[in-house]
Amino acid sequence: MSDTVKPSDAYRLPTDVRPKHYDLTVRTDLEKETFEGVVKIDLEVVRPTASIVLNAAANLVLNPVSLASPTAAQLAPVETSYDEPTQRVRYTFPQEFAKGDKVTLRIGFAAPLTDSMSGYYKSTWDKGIYSLTQFEPTEARRALPCWDEPLLKATFAVTLVSRAGSVSLSNMPALAAPAIPGAGDEALYAGVEAKEWVATKFETTPPMSTYLLAYANGPFAHLESSYKSPLSGKVRPLRIYATPDLIHQAQFALDVKAKALPLYEQVFDVEFPLPKLDTLVASDFDAGAMENWGLITGRTNAYLLDPNNPDMRAKKQIAGTQSHEVAHMWFGNITTMAWWDNLYLNEGFATVMGESIILDKIFPEWKVDSEFINDILNEALALDAKPSSHPIEVECPDANMINQIFDALSYSKAASVLRMLSKYVGEDKFLQGVSIYLKKHLYANSVSRDLWEGIGEATGIDVPDLMENWVSKIGFPVLTVTETETGIRVRQDRFLEDGAVKPEDNETIWTVPLGLLTASEAGQSIVDNKAVLSEREAEFKIDTAKSFKLNADTHGVFRVLYTPERLAAIATEAAKSDSLFTLNDRMGLVHDAMALSKSGLLKLSAALNLLYILREEKEHLVWSGISTNLGIVLSTWWEHDDIVSLLNAFRKQLFAPLVKKLGYEYSTADTADITQLRTLAIGQAARAGDPAVVKELQDRFAKYVAGDKSAIPADLLNVTFNAAVVHGGAESYDEIVKIYDNPDTPSVKTSAIRALGASPDPQLLETTFDIILTRSRNQDVMYFFHGLQENFKARRFLRASFEKHYDEFVKRFEATFTLKGLVKIAYSGFSSEKDRAEAEAFFKGKDISRYDQALAQALDGIKAKSAWIERSTSDAQEWLENWKQASKL
CATH class of the missing domain: 1.10.390.10 (Neutral Protease Domain 2)
Incomplete structure (x- = not known):
């Protein structure tokens, strides 16, 4: 291999020195909204050098700087330079340090506390402000000069100096108050002896990455x-x-x-x-x-x-x-990814463990493994079906790219792939392998292969071979099932939401655990968990005269395409009270059918027919999948009034009977499933315009604003506030503004925010956007945007307003995850090529490096929806008209 520098090397720190320990003192003045500090960093010289390069963001004022070495008590740099694109400062000293030398770099720093929500920043509450940190992925450098890369672990001894009466927190427990040190640090401790200020020293941390360092000060x-x-x-x-x-x-x-x-x-x-x-x-x-x-x-x-x-x-x-x-x-803190391209090792694992495996042990009644399909697997497949998707393990050389990979691929797809692996090898063996992996890499860094080797050691399976393409390649397959005389032929091809799969898109062959479910002679389900498709296509012998299904229990990260006749037969079997197919199977069928319709592989009428066949369903999670997918269709044809009207009539017929059955009253005796099904049914019926449901919610809102807070159960806050604004005009809108200004709880405030975007009145929408611009918390802007985007009458207004104030939003959210989210929300609701072209024109010539992936995903979505409308409008209209006639509506 040549010595040519890779592009990523330009964004990685030199390895001439390595940090071993940080002694950090930070003085926080909440009254003046500033902080200042001194960091002393013990370094080991790895290669002879006279220069030291580390990260520091431009917001920090760095002064003074000195270095203690084996031969000099205090050296000042003879040259200092700063590179803003990489946020790196270089100090050159008058002598070269030898390999193995131990040196200590001392840097003073200061900055204002801003509301940036990154680095060390301020947060407000009713009686003032407090301060806290947010350093992931690359924002520790906004709070202190440091080696801000996950591989460069060190220990941290933190001292926080703050005003008396406030509370200081950090990663470790507090020690006794420290003595005031010398060496020029006395100014940081001014007022401590007079007890106007307090110095809190914390125990030293284990070795850890800078993005995990944390501290806070407040009441x-x-x-x-x-x-x-x-x-x-x-x-x-x-x-x-x-x-x-x-x-x-x-x-x-x-x-x-x-x-x-x-x-x-x-x-x-x-x-x-x-x-x-x-x-x-x-x-x-x-x-x-x-x-x-x-x-x-x-x-x-x-x-x-x-x-x-x-x-x-x-x-x-x-x-x-x-x-x-x-x-x-x-998973992340003891054992940390070596670089951000393995972010999924942190986030995918925390998602599958935290939101499924462990949560199921705490709340088994919640059916969290099933809910995983709706909330995590389906989100992952929706994003990964876009041409602009990326592999789970993706190169990310610079900070702009790192921020963007905190997405549904690093979290949800990675979690889904790990769940598929866990189900394939068995959860006990999977967790045993994870334990092996953790023990081998305690307080160290790791890459994908380290995890696969741990699980392979526990299972005896060639896990790297099984997992390679799932993490290193973009996309996932659709399995096409063709029935033969002796069974089925299964073929895998890359799945794209717009159906436009070119030969160069379709080169990956995944190793696919099929989860092949068949029926025994006695009519019992048999699942072959060892059946694997590791080539383009293969045949499997089964009796197709009996019910069968791939992806048993919906463990796999793929879609399955059957003929319309077989899909209807599977749906009919799934609708039976004693069905072979589980709750998870029914959920997977619903999501697959609509996604396949969107891509042109299945008629929309077939997907709608599947939903109709399942109309006697009892489980909330299946109904949740049905409502999600009806919402996708509505949100695609949002400017086709005739289709929207028919779909709303369909929604009312599906959900209004559930409202009548379940009512509006919540009880602690209700199961989690009944509670959520009631909330879902009322919400769907109300948004479809069911007059009885809307009136009930309006009556409850009137009692609520009159002082009876019990009139609206917490589960119905969102839908009730929404219905009040949609149907109640300016008077109800003004009441929601009052609730927003003085909410009883954070969830009440969030419900009010989303409702403020629901009005059909253009003047009230202008008022909502003025709130965003002038007095919304930064963290709440995302909720405002969601509320506006969900309102069909506000979508064009939202995009126009975002474009009008684009520069303000870029400046306001320059160092956060929020900016990419606002871009995606503002544009992803559209469904025409004209809108796609106008969006591309708006961003032409702009610096989109911080959100180019989110923008590409939104534009891909518009393209796919436009193709779906062109392909399926007449089919949808015909099915809905026939349904309406048959239902005698």
């Missing part, structure tokens, strides 16, 4: 619990912190954390290594939550639940989020 209150380690018997304290006005809503999240930790220790056979695990709830937070080691952070709606009026959806979100972040304490 925090807390709840406390503990858990007993099943491995050592040690009892560890667990706390959750929030501002005093919110802390009473944090108990449920704390309880989940206490239940999850011992389960993770048992399945990994590795004890949680830190002395404590805190969670901090933040009112301004860019991502959903963050797995900082020992100090998890996250949004209010990721952790807070009203104990007096809890809703099931919020409970599930909180439990899933908390369990996901706890999974990272091992």
Whole structure:
């Protein structure tokens, strides 16, 4: 191999020196909204050098700088340079340091606390501000100069100097107050002896990556619990912190954390290594939550639940989020990916463990493995079906690319592939392999093959061969099933949502566990979990006179295409009360049918017919899949009033009977399934315009604003607020604004935000956008955009308003994940080639490097929907008209 520098090397730090330990002191002044500090970094010289290069963002003022070496107590740099694109500062010193030298770099730094939601930033609450960090993926450099790459692990000793009466938090427990040091650091401790300020020193961390470093300062209150380690018997304290006005809503999240930790220790056979695990709830937070080691952070709606009026959806979100972040304490924090191209090792694993395997052990009644199909697998397949998708393991040389791969591929597809592997080899063997992997890489870094080798050691299977194309290649297959005299022939081809598969798109051959379900002579299901398709096509001997199905229990990451006749037969069998096919099978059928219709491989009428056949379904999760897919059709034909009207009539016929059966009252005696089915049915019927349901919700809203907060159960906040704005005019809209300004809980506020986008009145939509621009929290803008995009009458307004204020949004969200989300929401709702061309024209000449993937995905979606409309409008109209006539509506 040549010595030519790879493009990625331009964005990676030199390896002449390696950090071993950071001694970090940060003084936070919440009154002046500033911070300053000193970091002393112990370095090991790997190769002779006179220059030291590290990361620092442009917002930091760096001064003074000195270096202590074996031959000099204090060296000042003779030259300093800064490269803004790579956020790197280079210090050149007057002498060369030898390999093996131990040197200490000391840098002072200062910056304002801004509302950027990245680096070290401020968050507001009713009585002022507080500060916290968000460093993943590459924002530690906004808070301190450092080696901001995951491979460069070091230990951290943190001291926080803050005003008396405030609470300081970090990854580790606090020690006794430190003595004021010398060496020019005295200014950071000014006021400590007079007790106007407090210095809090924390225990030194284990070796960890900079993106996991965390600290915070503010007027925090807390709840406390503990858990007993099943491995050592040690009892560890667990706390959750929030501002005093919110802390009473944090108990449920704390309880989940206490239940999850011992389960993770048992399945990994590795004890949680830190002395404590805190969670901090933040009112301004860019991502959903963050797995900082020992100090998890996250949004209010990721952790807070009203104990007096809890809703099931919020409970599930909180439990899933908390369990996901706890999974990272091992998978990501103890063992960390070597570089961001293996981000999926962190996020995919935390998703499948935290939101499925472990959560199922805590809440078996929630059927989380089944819910995985709706919420995670289907999201993954929807994104991966776009031409602009990327492999799970993807090159990401610079920071702009790194931010963009925090998407449904790194999380949901990776989790789905790992779930498929777990089901194929058996969950016990899978977890045993994970334990082997973790133990071999404790406090170190790893790549994909390390995980595959651990699972291979536990199972005796050639896991790298099985998994290679699933993680290194783009896309996934559709399996076409052709019936033969002796069984079935199965062929695999790349699946694309627009159906336009070119030969160069279709080169990958995946190793596909088929999950072949057949019927025994006695009519019982038999599942062959060892049947694998590892070539383009192959034949399998089965009796096609009996029921059969591929992808038993919907464990596989692929779609299955049957003939329309076979699909109808499978659907008819699935609709039986004593069906061979499981809940998971029925869910998979619904999602496959609509996706195949969108791609042109199946008629839309066949997919709609499948939904109709399942109209006597009892399970909420199947109904959830049905509603999602009807929503996809509605959102595609949103400007075709005749189709929308027919689809809404269809929705009403499906869901209104469920509303009549289940009613509007919630009880603690209800199962999770009944609770969610009631909420879903009322929501679908209301959005379809069912007059009885709309009136009921309007009546409840009137009682709510008159002071009877019990009139709207927490589960119905979203749909009730929405119906009030859609049907109640300016008067109801104004009431929602009041609720937004003074919400009882974070979930009430989020429901109000989304409802403010639901009005059909252009003037009220202008008012909503003015709220976004002038007084919305940064973290809430995404919710506003979702509310507007879901309103067909607001989609064009949203896009026009985003384009008008584009420069403001770019500046406001330049260092966050939010910007790419706003771009995707603003454009993904459209369905015509004209809209696609106009979007491309708007972005021509703009710097799209921070969101080019999100934009490409939105444009791909428009293209696919436009083709679907052209291909399927008459088919859909004919089926819906026939259904209407047969139903005598």
